[in-house]
Amino acid sequence: MLKNKKIAVYVTGGIAVYKVCDLVRKFIKAGADVKVAMTASATEFVTPLTFQVLSKNDVYLDTFDEKVSSEVAHIHLADWCDLAVVAPATANIIAKMANGIADDFVSTALLATTAPIFIAPAMNQHMFENPATVRNLTTLQVDGRMIIEPNTGFLAEGYVGKGRLPEPDEILAFIEAGLLEQQIDLPLSTKKVIITAGGTKERIDPVRFITNDSSGKMGYSLAKSASLLGADVTLISTTSNLPLPVNVTRVIVESSQEMEQAVLERFATSDIVIMAAAVSDYRPIQEAKEKIKKTESLLTLELEKTTDILATLGKMKDHQLLIGFAAETTNLAEYAKGKLAKKKADMIVANDVSKSNAGFNSDTNEVTIFTNDQEPIHVSVRSKDLIADEILQVALSKIKK
Ligand SMILES: Cc1cc2nc3c(=O)[nH]c(=O)nc-3n(C[C@H](O)[C@H](O)[C@H](O)COP(=O)(O)O)c2cc1C
Incomplete structure (x- = not known):
């Protein structure tokens, strides 16, 4: 299902960034072409080099670092992808996306994206349950974004709560199912x-x-x-x-x-x-x-x-x-x-x-x-x-x- 799909992965600054390294590997293994963009906070957790090597593509970091003179990088990435995945999605990027804020590469490219967008929130349980986050996620859902529910489990803070990023295989299965729902006329749909x-x-x-x-x-x-x-x-x-x-x-x-x-x-x-x-x-x-x-x-x-x-x-x-x-x-x-x-x-x-x-x-x-x-x-x-x-x-x- 992901074979030859062009996937833009937006990585934001949460502790679960390490799991997204494996997610990118799995996308590549499934035959997808992956390009990664990271927020400045995300680079505090994992270096862009890791994602560059895993995706075999340059990593996008800065809106004004225009490497190719014939194109505007954030618009190019938005137009290039067949689907976008925000993982882990911080409370901050969720708030920005819900309100149309575009103040760095990731938020600007996401605002320009017309392809399906999957969002995998990961944060502390209290941040996740905060009425502002709940409101923002509801807005994004109404806007047609697909939210991958976080898991309940042991959080980095040292206690059990809802807010863990699902495992890469679970995210992959969710995305495949989400894409399937959007498709009609699949070759075996009557079989x-x-x-x-x-x-x-x-x-x-x-x-x-x-x-x-x-x-x-x-x-x-x-x-x-x-x-x-x-x-x-x-x-x-x-x-x-x-x-x-x-x-x-x-x-x-x-x-x-x-x-x-x-x-x-x-x-x-x-x-x-x-x-x-x-x-x-x-x-x-x-x-x-x-x-x-x-x-x-x-x-x-x-x-x-x-x-x-x-x-x-x-x-x-x-x-x-x-x-x-x-x-x-x-x-x-x-x-x-x-x-x-x-x-x-x-x-x-x-x-x-x-x-x-x-x-x-x-x-x-x-x-x-x-x-x-x-x-x-x-x-x-x-x-x-x-x-x-x-x-x-x-x-x-x-x-x-
Ligand atoms: C050690 C550490 C772990 C963090 N983990 C998370 C997290 O899991 N989820 C979250 O929403 N924010 C987390 N934050 C806070 C974000 O990094 C912070 O809100 C930042 O402004 C997010 O920026 P971004 O959305 O541009 O990546 C963490 C911060 C630190 C220092």
């Missing part, structure tokens, strides 16, 4: 998408189970990506410890049987189904009602095959686009092509799980996408969010036909 994530757990007894190394990260990235393309996304997951992407409905399941049931219940009304979960191939024939006691030196577990959910869906599908994953350690292409035909899938995303920077548990992945009517598409190693974007682009090209 229902089911995505499965995580490794299933097959119970042996009440305290033991068979599972695998899948973290669910790829499924969550796909859910985020599909949601940002406007889809109505249901994530059927075995894990609940990853942040839920905005506008995604999550259904928590445990076993392959529960996952199968949750998918089948929703399959008929879905448009795209992405089976990113690592579903166990076998499960114990019987789950012991009580914890199995340590008695004999050898214990034999009898296992039976679980239902192949992808193949089941392949037989049932009419209009749905069906996408499966192949996690292999050898002969990747051969297995993936075989799976494509045998399971009647439309796409198979194959990854080599023996590589340390791909597959299970890793934050990055490297995949090859196999389809029925195209040469395999190799996507080199990158974050799972970016891999998810690529997979959905291929999916989009298939449903457009």
Whole structure:
């Protein structure tokens, strides 16, 4: 969603400036082009050099320091950006913005900005609750600015209160959701998408189970990506410890049987189904009602095959686009092509799980996408969010036909 977006980040003088360094990094990682402007107070906390290096652009500081003779810097930045983010936003800049004051670079450029403006206030709780700040924030909201609510937590002053700058990931998610709300005609806005994530757990007894190394990260990235393309996304997951992407409905399941049931219940009304979960191939024939006691030196577990959910869906599908994953350690292409035909899938995303920077548990992945009517598409190693974007682009090209 932030790929190729031009973001102007306005940094003002609060203790939370350090968190915005990471926020800028995350914008860059998401593929955005970032330019930073700082107030004089902000430079007391972090040097402009830090933001210059992180953003790979000069930092704007002074309204009258006009470096390029053909342009006026504050107007140029205001016109250049697709969105502006004020973080951390001091009580002072909030007051100035609410009243149209333009007495330094940051406030002047913000007054000239017509792009969406996100404001992340961060301050002492009493400053935040002061009627003047409350009034100013209400004015800004009425003016159409998007306010990112501060968190309650331990403040720099040494006590708990409301006023903490949210974590960079939370700010990022808020901005993405905010931009989404402003968009219409997104490519998947009329589509229902089911995505499965995580490794299933097959119970042996009440305290033991068979599972695998899948973290669910790829499924969550796909859910985020599909949601940002406007889809109505249901994530059927075995894990609940990853942040839920905005506008995604999550259904928590445990076993392959529960996952199968949750998918089948929703399959008929879905448009795209992405089976990113690592579903166990076998499960114990019987789950012991009580914890199995340590008695004999050898214990034999009898296992039976679980239902192949992808193949089941392949037989049932009419209009749905069906996408499966192949996690292999050898002969990747051969297995993936075989799976494509045998399971009647439309796409198979194959990854080599023996590589340390791909597959299970890793934050990055490297995949090859196999389809029925195209040469395999190799996507080199990158974050799972970016891999998810690529997979959905291929999916989009298939449903457009
Ligand atoms: C150590 C320290 C921490 C501060 N933290 C904050 C803060 O978190 N939020 C805030 O609104 N002001 C904070 N201030 C006060 C602002 O820096 C001050 O109001 C300043 O005039 C803001 O200028 P600016 O809005 O141009 O950046 C802090 C000041 C100091 C000395």
